[in-house]
Amino acid sequence: MSVLHVARIHVTNLRKIYFFETLSDEQLELLGSFSTKKHFDKGAILFYEKEQPTSLTLLTEGTLKVYKTDPKNNEIIMHRFRPVSLIAEMAVLEGMPYPASAAFETDGTVIEIDFERFKKEFLHDPDVALLLFKSLSKKIKYLEDVIALNVVLDSTARLAKFLCDNKEALTELKHYQLAEHLHMTPETLSRTFKKLVVLELLEKESNGYRIKSREGLRVLFE
Incomplete structure (x- = not known):
């Protein structure tokens, strides 16, 4: 301490x-x-x-x-x-x-x-x-x-739920911190982000990602 x-x-x-x-x-x-x-x-x-x-x-x-x-x-x-x-x-x-x-x-x-x-x-x-x-x-x-x-959701649903519940996560948490929180490797998190971009639920920007469809993300975990 x-x-x-x-x-x-x-x-x-x-x-x-x-x-x-x-x-x-x-x-x-x-x-x-x-x-x-x-x-x-x-x-x-x-x-x-x-x-x-x-x-x-x-x-x-x-x-x-x-x-x-x-x-x-x-x-x-x-x-x-x-x-x-x-x-x-x-x-x-x-x-x-x-x-x-x-x-x-x-x-x-x-x-x-x-x-x-x-x-x-x-x-x-x-x-x-x-x-x-x-x-x-x-x-x-x-x-x-x-x-x-940790128990119910797969990696895609896990990320989708976290982003819906934590609007500030994309700007406040570093990539490794978000991976830690979701109990994924950084590589798995990167692949999951890419998947959500392909599904047009997120948009890749120069400084990270932007949510395009919050309702679309909700479909993945509700």
């Missing part, structure tokens, strides 16, 4: 985060008293699989990949998180070890909140509880997508 800087958090910084927008200034002062902001280098590990969590972690800057490692030491990427996102809150709520590892793909920042204090002071608040519930619901959807991408 490569932490560049650790600091306490000012109320005005917490107020900007939508998770806390319903809290009063007094509540924010209390929250800030047991919260810490940490800055990380690109490539830094936030946590490893099987570590025991003690803090509720909120990603506020950067891109964080959550992944598992298979017996051959290959990474299986579960999801890439972008701000603002709660990370592995189920493990914290259940008091169980992290089910996967997390590493920064860019420089990044998180807010770590002492969970025992948070539970005592805020978990009874209906607005806070609802935000946690919504975040957990998103994680269930992410897991469903991972299962679909």
